[in-house]
Amino acid sequence: MTETGPLPELNQDNAFFWTSGADGQLRFLQCGDCQNFVHPPRPRCATCRGENLSPQTVSGQGTVHTFTVNHQPWLPGMKVPFVVAIVELTEQPGLRLTTNIIQCPPEEVYIGQSVRVVFEQKEDVWLPLFEPEEVRS
Amino acid sequence: MKYLEKEAAITGIGISDVGRPLHRSGLALTVDACLQAITDAGLKPEDIDGLASWPGRSEDHPGMSPVGLMEVKESLGLKLNWFTAGGEAPSQIASVINAAAIVAAGYARHVLCFRTVTEASSQTKSRRASVSGSAEKRVRDDLQFQIPFKAMSASQWIAMFAQRHFHEYGTTKEQLGWVALNARRHAAHNPRAIFQKPLTMDDYLGARTISTPFGLYDCDIPCDGSTAVIVSRKEEARDLRKPVLRIEAVGSAVHGRYSWDQYSDLTSMPAQESADMLWSRTDLKPADVDVAELYDGFSFLTLAWLEAFGFCAKGESGPFVEGGQRIGLDGELPLNTQGGQLSGGRLHGMGHLHEACTQLWEEGEARQVPGRPQVAAVGVGGGPVAGCMLIVRE
Ligand SMILES: [Zn+2]
Numbered sequence: 001m002t003e004t005g006p007l008p009e010l011n012q013d014n015a016f017f018w019t020s021g022a023d024g025q026l027r028f029l030q031c032g033d034c035q036n037f038v039h040p041p042r043p044r045c046a047t048c049r050g051e052n053l054s055p056q057t058v059s060g061q062g063t064v065h066t067f068t069v070n071h072q073p074w075l076p077g078m079k080v081p082f083v084v085a086i087v088e089l090t091e092q093p094g095l096r097l098t099t100n101i102i103q104c105p106p107e108e109v110y111i112g113q114s115v116r117v118v119f120e121q122k123e124d125v126w127l128p129l130f131e132p133e134e135v136r137s
Numbered sequence: 138m139k140y141l142e143k144e145a146a147i148t149g150i151g152i153s154d155v156g157r158p159l160h161r162s163g164l165a166l167t168v169d170a171c172l173q174a175i176t177d178a179g180l181k182p183e184d185i186d187g188l189a190s191w192p193g194r195s196e197d198h199p200g201m202s203p204v205g206l207m208e209v210k211e212s213l214g215l216k217l218n219w220f221t222a223g224g225e226a227p228s229q230i231a232s233v234i235n236a237a238a239i240v241a242a243g244y245a246r247h248v249l250c251f252r253t254v255t256e257a258s259s260q261t262k263s264r265r266a267s268v269s270g271s272a273e274k275r276v277r278d279d280l281q282f283q284i285p286f287k288a289m290s291a292s293q294w295i296a297m298f299a300q301r302h303f304h305e306y307g308t309t310k311e312q313l314g315w316v317a318l319n320a321r322r323h324a325a326h327n328p329r330a331i332f333q334k335p336l337t338m339d340d341y342l343g344a345r346t347i348s349t350p351f352g353l354y355d356c357d358i359p360c361d362g363s364t365a366v367i368v369s370r371k372e373e374a375r376d377l378r379k380p381v382l383r384i385e386a387v388g389s390a391v392h393g394r395y396s397w398d399q400y401s402d403l404t405s406m407p408a409q410e411s412a413d414m415l416w417s418r419t420d421l422k423p424a425d426v427d428v429a430e431l432y433d434g435f436s437f438l439t440l441a442w443l444e445a446f447g448f449c450a451k452g453e454s455g456p457f458v459e460g461g462q463r464i465g466l467d468g469e470l471p472l473n474t475q476g477g478q479l480s481g482g483r484l485h486g487m488g489h490l491h492e493a494c495t496q497l498w499e500e501g502e503a504r505q506v507p508g509r510p511q512v513a514a515v516g517v518g519g520g521p522v523a524g525c526m527l528i529v530r531e
Contacts, residue, residue: 004285005284005289006272006274006275006284007275007276008275008282008284008285009276039399040279040282065403066297066300066301066304067297068349071346071348071349072292074268075268078287084297084348086403093401094401095399096399097282098282098288100286100287125285127286129286
């Protein structure tokens, strides 16, 4: 089990995102008019202002855009070190998630590394974490 | 176009005791700073008819902003024609950026702006200063996309920007270290600075890691303290006690994504857009700047502001600060002359503005930049938060 931070409060806008991992798939809102992915979830597409948005499954593949190896315990008892990363999804430049890289020693994480999503369930939330592609091969 | 911030001037500054902790209330510190600023300007509390702060009273983090506008109004018996406070604004100096427009528009003649922190005395074992989220509560705002992944501190978010800068431009940990070393050597001449003992590169590199590439000395220090600034109509400022410090230009832009992870270029963020706006509102150029006070909540942010203002080319801030000569008190661009927040304490941007005015009024004493500095640049904020100002001594 990966240790997590405080969880998000689910509501009508974000629940699809935070429960998407229940079937192992990562989803983002996508604009049906211009195909732009919208994240975080908003009521309109910020590119074309269309409201034809719906959750769509993505590949779950991405690359490490940047990362940090965290050594400071921010909450009492927090286990360190761990890796916080910003992963850019392959579907769209700038479509990124702040996440953790797991199944990989912190010193082996690098910018440009290919990663894929893996979910960690905590209560009613499925957190999208990422692991190196090569782990699954 | 006429840029109306030029009709505004900074006429007085004040700063309370700064310490960790001080064991005094935030309001008491605020009143100290405000009265000092009013006196400094040669005004009386009766003259103040505007009041502004950022972000207003907030319980988000312990001691982050313990004082609201109305407590100050009531404490000083102010008669206000205009007031505002809010956190959704271009940086921690947004109160001053707003006040410039307000005095130019004539809503008020003299606006008192303040920022107070009691982060040192408010943090507890279970609630550190500047940590977002708590184990007991679910996250509702956009930080829900950071906090569940234990990305609970700006040190981690901004460490990732620094890491990206290292990757794209070859910036090194030692270069980052010069921001911290430079702050410390200037703090040695600032009796109010929290850390005044010399810091060596070995100390810097040997410090415990917070979140790579940041070690302890890349992170500023939570403290208790209050800073106040008076913004006046320039025509009124001419009759006051001190030389006029004209607000030459402001920058308050955010064009890209307002986000800690989706902004297209994480190595620059809206600091670039704000600085671009600032330069579009003045005939002055980066080479005209005599002293720069650039936000250093984390060392990397100073590098980002150096590039945003165009003091060096994009990506070249590391070599620019390396060795420290260029950014020393007698260098070509004296930088963070009071010790910044890294050594001076986290007065949250307003300390940088206070120091810019101190230098332009030649009140820096042992840390005074030589040669009568006339133009100061102030850049404040990090991540999606950015605001900046150019101040000219007339
Ligand atoms: Zn669209």
